[in-house]
Amino acid sequence: MTTFLDISRISKRFVTDGTVFEALNDVDLKIAEGEFITLIGHSGCGKSTVLNILAGLLDVTDGGIFLEGSQISEPGPDRAVVFQNHALMPWLDVYGNVELAVKAVFHGRKNDREMDEWIRHNLELVNMTHAMRKMPSEISGGMKQRVGIARALSMQPKVLLMDEPFGALDAQTRLMMQESLLDIWRKFGTTVFFITHDVDEAVFLADRVLVMSAAPGRIIEDVKVKLPRPRSVDMSSSPEYIEARQFCLATIRAESRKAFAEQNA
DSSP states (O other): OOOSEEEEEEEEEEEETTEEEEEEEEEEEEEOTTOEEEEEOSTTSSHHHHHHHHHTSSOOSEEEEEETTEEOOSOOTTEEEEOTTOOOOTTSOHHHHHHHHHHHHHBTTBOHHHHHHHHHHHHHHTTOGGGTTSOGGGSOHHHHHHHHHHHHHTTOOSEEEEESTTTTSOHHHHHHHHHHHHHHHHHHOOEEEEEOSOHHHHHHHOSEEEEEOSSSBOEEEEEEOOOOSSOOGGGGGSHHHHHHHHHHHHHHHHHHHHHHHHHTO
16 A cells, blocks of 8 residues: 555644643554545544644644655645534635635636636535525535535545534434535545544445544554445445444443543552
8 A cells, every 4th residue: 555644653742731631642544545534432532633633733742744755734725624513604605615715725826717617616516506605504504514525625635634524413414414425535536534433424434444542542443444335325234334333333342441440440
């Protein structure tokens, strides 16, 4: 496997009022171009800290992050983030929210007509052209997340970072969004790093499911998902799905018991 994204033995410590908290310890991971990676673990294990470091929003205490051999030290258009709360600008309509990202990345590289065509193209990918003049307050949670994905894709990132993007959605909408995301990923082949607390979601989406330990977070299992692609929700009864799901659940439960025992020793 040729390494595209290299998370090289990173650690992260925070200091608050003289107290040191170790959030991550020696996280080491190699990701190939076009892989779909999911990261799971119970709350507080450092999942979002890893994503924020990948996004360039946090620095590392030790180690480094390398994308195609170049070290990441700050935010950049080669990495786009989709957050759980969608982070849309409430004063801009759907079109305007995507336009904001397009202008930031392509100013001077595309003319007004080309930018308009690119905005509409990305909204079409997520089936939102019909609502492009609606305000965020006028659309549903699932539709807001579609806009967030369109905005991220419009930047043509090398890596798409997703921090529990479907966590606040109802079950049916969540399944629809998962299938929609896989369809878009299949068309673009973008490398995806997806955080979730939902094991079923992690297994359904991923090429590899990474399981994190309790804080300080580290990768304790790297599970290759053997489900064929393209995928559909009816695969949840297949032996490959059940095997990966049960292994991930057992790993998380064992880690939780271990953490509880250490806290109460």
